[in-house]
Amino acid sequence: MIQWTSVSSTAIRKIGYDPSTRQMYIDFEDSAPYYAYCSVPQHVFEQFVSASSVGRFYHQHIKGQYDC
Template sequence: MPSTLIRNTSYDEAARILSIWFVTSRNRYDYMDVPPGIYDDFRHAFSKGRFFNQHIRDVYRYRIYRS
């Protein structure tokens, strides 16, 4: 999952929470109510950053956990 924007991700399918750790801020953002299909598409996207910007960033509510 090499990306210049995203360091790591995890997904809790039962809670539908997508967690993303960003390279620059090193903070974790938890995106709520993300459908499993979106996460699957995200995992398989050629550009994780582009997919995130187009399909996740301004679409789902989130919480920030500062490192």
């Protein structure tokens, strides 16, 4: 089951994670419905949602790293 977490960001509305499949989902402000990322370790998801800048974290640690 996907756990959704709202985040404070101008680019990202919320981030979802399914620990059973290690898939992460990002709901961007300017797209619908969301993008999926595969084989994401749970600790990366936890760091992402608690980052001081989720946009910066996305660009430095997610984008291009976990494409399905």
